[in-house]
Amino acid sequence: MCDLTNRNIYLPHLVTVADMIDETPDVRTLRLVFQDEQLREKFTFRAGQFAEYSSFGAGEATFCIASSPTHAGYIECCFRSVGRVTEELRRLEVGDTMGVRGPYGNSFPLEEFYGKNLVFVAGGIALPPLRTLIWNCLDLRERFGDITIVYGARTESDLVYKRELAEWQERGDVRLVKTVDPGGNGPHWDGQVGFVPTILGEAAPAAENSIALVCGPPIMIKFTLPVLETLGFSDDQVYTTLENRMKCGLGKCGRCNVGNVYVCKDGPVFTARQVKGMPMEF
Amino acid sequence: MQTYISHHNFHTLLDTLITGGIRVVAPRLTAGTLLYAPLGESGDMVLDQLPRRSAKEAFFPVCEDILSYEKGGQQVRLTDVEPATFPVTVLVGVRPCDAAAIPVLDAVFSWDYKDEFFLERRRKTTVIGIACTTADDACFCTAVGLSPAETKGSDLFLTPVADGGYLCDICSEKGEALVADGSSLFTELGNVTPLPFASPAVPAFDLKKVKGWLDGHFEDPLWDGTALRCVGCGACAFVCPACHCFDIVDEGTEKSGKRRKSWDACGFWKFTHHASGHNPRDKQPKRYRNRIMHKFKYYDDKFGQTLCTGCGRCVRICPVGIDIAAIVAEIDGMAVE
Numbered sequence: 205m206c207d208l209t210n211r212n213i214y215l216p217h218l219v220t221v222a223d224m225i226d227e228t229p230d231v232r233t234l235r236l237v238f239q240d241e242q243l244r245e246k247f248t249f250r251a252g253q254f255a256e257y258s259s260f261g262a263g264e265a266t267f268c269i270a271s272s273p274t275h276a277g278y279i280e281c282c283f284r285s286v287g288r289v290t291e292e293l294r295r296l297e298v299g300d301t302m303g304v305r306g307p308y309g310n311s312f313p314l315e316e317f318y319g320k321n322l323v324f325v326a327g328g329i330a331l332p333p334l335r336t337l338i339w340n341c342l343d344l345r346e347r348f349g350d351i352t353i354v355y356g357a358r359t360e361s362d363l364v365y366k367r368e369l370a371e372w373q374e375r376g377d378v379r380l381v382k383t384v385d386p387g388g389n390g391p392h393w394d395g396q397v398g399f400v401p402t403i404l405g406e407a408a409p410a411a412e413n414s415i416a417l418v419c420g421p422p423i424m425i426k427f428t429l430p431v432l433e434t435l436g437f438s439d440d441q442v443y444t445t446l447e448n449r450m451k452c453g454l455g456k457c458g459r460c461n462v463g464n465v466y467v468c469k470d471g472p473v474f475t476a477r478q479v480k481g482m483p484m485e486f
Numbered sequence: 487m488q489t490y491i492s493h494h495n496f497h498t499l500l501d502t503l504i505t506g507g508i509r510v511v512a513p514r515l516t517a518g519t520l521l522y523a524p525l526g527e528s529g530d531m532v533l534d535q536l537p538r539r540s541a542k543e544a545f546f547p548v549c550e551d552i553l554s555y556e557k558g559g560q561q562v563r564l565t566d567v568e569p570a571t572f573p574v575t576v577l578v579g580v581r582p583c584d585a586a587a588i589p590v591l592d593a594v595f596s597w598d599y600k601d602e603f604f605l606e607r608r609r610k611t612t613v614i615g616i617a618c619t620t621a622d623d624a625c626f627c628t629a630v631g632l633s634p635a636e637t638k639g640s641d642l643f644l645t646p647v648a649d650g651g652y653l654c655d656i657c658s659e660k661g662e663a664l665v666a667d668g669s670s671l672f673t674e675l676g677n678v679t680p681l682p683f684a685s686p687a688v689p690a691f692d693l694k695k696v697k698g699w700l701d702g703h704f705e706d707p708l709w710d711g712t713a714l715r716c717v718g719c720g721a722c723a724f725v726c727p728a729c730h731c732f733d734i735v736d737e738g739t740e741k742s743g744k745r746r747k748s749w750d751a752c753g754f755w756k757f758t759h760h761a762s763g764h765n766p767r768d769k770q771p772k773r774y775r776n777r778i779m780h781k782f783k784y785y786d787d788k789f790g791q792t793l794c795t796g797c798g799r800c801v802r803i804c805p806v807g808i809d810i811a812a813i814v815a816e817i818d819g820m821a822v823e
Contacts, residue, residue, distance in 0.1 A: 458731035
């Protein structure tokens with residue numbers, strides 16, 4: 205949890221970039237190791253939580269912690285370079301120093317999922333918030349029923365964690381359904397072609413004793429929720445994460461609210477029932 | 487408990503504090519604008535007008551350093567800002583609308599994670615409030631349940647008396663300590679005549695009723711009807727005693743610089759703009775709706791308080807004449823009990 209002995213709540217921990225992987229031409233994963241040895245041992249988080257990542261001189265950006273809590277010793281973030289901070293984070297090289305504040309926010313209620321089938325539904329760069337949970341569950345595989353992963357992107361090149369998709373595809377204990385939007389497939393594409401909600405409908409995972417975890421652009425979520433409903437999922441069986449713009453991550457700076465809900469404190473993980481009760485402000 | 491201080495003794499008190507090394511902040515002309523700013527001597531204090539910006543900046547500055555960074559090779563060295571170095575301060579001449587907003591802000595800066603930048607200044611600051619004997623037509627403290635004689639947020643509260651002196655209400659231990667330290671300057675209440683309090687003209691809102699309407703009207707023609715003209719300048723938030731949204735930005739070079747916490751405003755389009763290009767509040771009326779909702783519903787939902795003290799500054803400064811008091815009055819009129 206957070207380091208409460210540190211009185212300046214805005215002061216980041218220093219981390220070293222230990223590794224970097226280009227997921228797509230503009231999406232990069234950074235593997236980060238805390239420079240403070242004690243913190244390296246002490247830092248814990250739960251799947252679904254996020255952090256503020258610093259490039260000193262540029263500022264902070266908010267991403268989920270994309271690695272699994274079961275993988276100790278480092279954390280990973282995954283981001284697309286679209287602004288000042290992410291452009292600067294992209295310029296970092298292995299061995300360089302950056303900052304991390306966190307972990308913040310709530311998390312997936314993993315223990316409530318024990319004994320259930322899990323259906324992960326993700327689109328584009330929204331796989332990282334689920335990838336942390338996917339590995340968390342795969343590392344505790346015997347505690348869960350069937351695991352289905354429906355993941356799509358616009359094109360083959362836009363799929364993130366390609367090596368892990370291959371690994372999941374190889375495993376006998378995971379059903380991976382990968383898809384690209386029509387026109388996004390190359391000549392050797394071995395997955396589906398179609399939008400995520402449609403492909404999810406065709407894959408038709410059973411709703412009984414199941415939990416669906418959905419992450420993607422607002423438009424994907426909008427069309428995915430009715431498909432899940434048709435498949436028989438109730439709003440309490442469906443979880444998603446909201447990704448509103450944040451600065452402090454601490455419930456102070458006032459920008460991530462959806463109605464009276466502070467995404468940074470009350471979220472980012474919500475059930476579909478909770479999301480449907482919110483005003484359209486995300 | 488009540489006591490009295492003459493005009494002359496009040497100035498002596500402040501000058502004694504200043505020469506004793508205490509930072510005294512009061513309304514003072516700064517580059518032609520009346521702002522709450524540190525005094526060099528008590529004579530610089532201006533008490534007959536409401537400062538342009540509110541007193542919140544004594545606790546939550548417009549822009550403040552939260553750390554500094556220095557890079558060397560692949561390493562970064564961070565230097566923390568130590569709130570213990572913040573000066574002991576007496577904040578003087580604070581209008582009831584400004585003083586009442588301070589404890590309202592305590593809620594957001596102290597719930598869950600503690601913002602010591604705000605809280606340490608709170609601990610170290612004694613607030614001397616002053617009653618209003620005049621009001622203009624933008625003042626509406628009485629409409630939000632406060633008054634020109636409201637002592638909320640003040641440690642010591644002054645009521646001007648006809649002879650130029652002040653009736654002093656001691657409202658807290660800090661106020662008591664201040665009076666004890668300058669005890670020779672305070673005298674017993676004589677036969678003094680307090681000046682009559684101001685009486686703002688805006689009728690009282692039924693804040694429960696207003697919140698009840700807001701609970702059910704996130705979507706409503708009112709928002710387009712009142713805020714399409716908003717130009718998104720953010721001035722309303724920057725003069726507000728209760729607005730507390732902020733940004734965190736790095737200012738410096740690639741090699742060294744500071745990270746700062748700076749006031750921000752929900753009226754700015756970029757405030758909620760996602761990296762993807764999506765913006766949940768993509769139109770000005772949605773941003774203005776958030777302003778009203780935050781003040782009269784969300785803050786109440788979360789902390790049981792209203793985030794508006796009726797100072798009227800946003801009404802006076804708005805370049806397109808948006809009047810929050812008129813909007814809330816309209817909502818009050820529409821609300822069904």
